[in-house]
């Protein structure tokens with residue numbers, strides 16, 4: 001999902017947004033415009049997370065944990081939607097990179113944290129969904145729903 005389009009932004013910088021020229025240009029551009037979300041980034045993050053959670057079962061797994069950036073809204077939204085069932089609650093873990101008030105680690109703890117952070121960053125990169133959205137999650141395999 002995206003609420004920004006580089007081509008639209010470029011056109012708006014060169015043309016008056018409410019001008020006839022812009023509207024003519026936009027009519028020709030609309031079929032290729034990448035904007036598919038209007039609203040806050042927070043709402044977009046929640047909708048993207050919901051889509052990810054909903055389609056996980058199609059691939060045979062369920063996300064169990066949301067790695068949080070300190071903002072609880074997406075976590076609460078997913079649990080409100082009861083994605084898998086009312087009985088399955090999604091857990092939340094705080095990403096240490098986003099935690100402001102934690103005690104500074106000792107040298108050994110710091111090395112462990114660096115390794116953990118590096119691994120998490122690799123996982124985060126692999127799971128990145130869109131340019132502006134950074135949702136990380138743990139998952140586990142579930143039993144296949146169809147038996148022969």
Ligand SMILES: [Zn+2]
Nearest residue numbers: 005008033034
């Ligand atoms: Zn556009």
